[in-house]
Amino acid sequence: MKAENPNSLPIGQSREPIPATPEGLLAAVLASNQHTTDPRLKQILESLLRHLHAFADEVQLSYGELEQGIDFLVQVGKATGPEKHEGILLADILGIATLVGLIDAKKALAAGGTEPALIGPFWRAHQPLRPNGSLIASPKTPGDKLLVNGRVLSLDGAPIANARVETWQASPGGLYENQDPSQEDMNLRARFQTDEDGYFSFRSVRPSGYAVPVDGPCGKLLALQKRDIMRPAHLHFIVLAEGYKTLATQIFDADDPNAYRDVVFGAVGSLLRSFEAQEDGTYVLDLELRLEPGTMRMPLCPLP
Known part of the structure; x- marks a missing residue:
């Protein structure tokens, strides 16, 4: 049996003691990251470690506060389930999801692309494929009628045929169907395919605003901040097309x-x-969704 070299040390460790200072500790922690093989992961971890240590030092974080923070993250995980994704909700209420979307779309926005918006915690996998012009609201769904006429274009205005368009919305009662047993499965959800001129359309009901879920740790955080908990009325869209970056808005x-x-x-x-009111009481929304050239990527879907 080969004898162990007494002078060998795990990668990133030194035989020198760690200095008993915040600066010395940070240097040791950063040294432990130097052999990370993935260069992007190494970059992200180094910046994260620097900012985490600087944050703790700046606010003089106590150990009790650290324990509270760790427990908060544990509770976020426990609160995630088939009705909501608490982790995504946390990224949303902190503005991180919107920030990352804007960073990723910087080039597209400069060229006239559609602004991104967060996917949120309520998109479901396997939304039903429907023909253009379909009604996506069940007959029992109340609310004003809505007609959506959409078109998917490149940044230079060329139509994009066969694009996949996912859409979903809350009911006028302020709940997504997976939150509300009174709604039919997959109510107010659909997937469409654009025609040869990039068009898609569907009929629905005018959405309403709603309060984000506050029965979990994110709700407790919002209460401590004394913040509003409302979202404005909106329709979600994800657009995927070969040769273009995926748009979530x-x-x-x-x-x-x-x-x-x-x-x-x-x-x-x-x-x-503006959702334009018509004489018959129907509201009409006309929109263009402009995509940036790039690699199509299917986003991580938060709900089955």
Whole structure:
């Protein structure tokens, strides 16, 4: 049996003691990351470690507060289930999801692309494929009638045929169907395919605003911050097409006062639109969704 080398040490460790200072500790922690093989992971971890240590030092974090923070994250995990994804909700109410979307779309926005908006915790896998012009609301769904006429275009205005368009919305009662046993399964959800000219359309009901779920740790955090908990009325869209970066966005009702104090900071730029009332009482929403060239990626779906 080969004898162990007494001078060998695990990667990233030194035979020198760690200095008993915040600066010395940070240097040791950063050294432990130097042999991370994935360069992007190494970059992210180094920045994260620097900011975490600087944050703890700046606020003089106590051990009791650290324990509270760790327990909060544990509770976020426990609160995630088939009705909501508490982790995504946390990223939303902290503005991180919106920030990452804007960072990722910086080039597209400069060229006239559609602003992104967070996917949120209520998108479901296997939303039903429906023909263009279909009604996505069950007959029992109350609310004003809504007609959506959409078109998917490239940044230079060329139509994108055969694009996949996912859409979903809350009912006028303020609940998604997976939260509400009185709604039919997959109510107010659908998947469409654009025609040769990039068009898609569907009929629905005008959405309403709603309060984000506050029965979990995120709700406790919002209460401690004394923040509004409302989201403005909106429709969700995810658009996927070969040769283009995936667009996840929302279209907001500009007449909803909560559009200007969205709890998840999602109502940005030109995403506020007017739902135009017609003589027969139907509301019409016309929209263009412009995609940036790139690699199509299917986002992680939070719910089955």
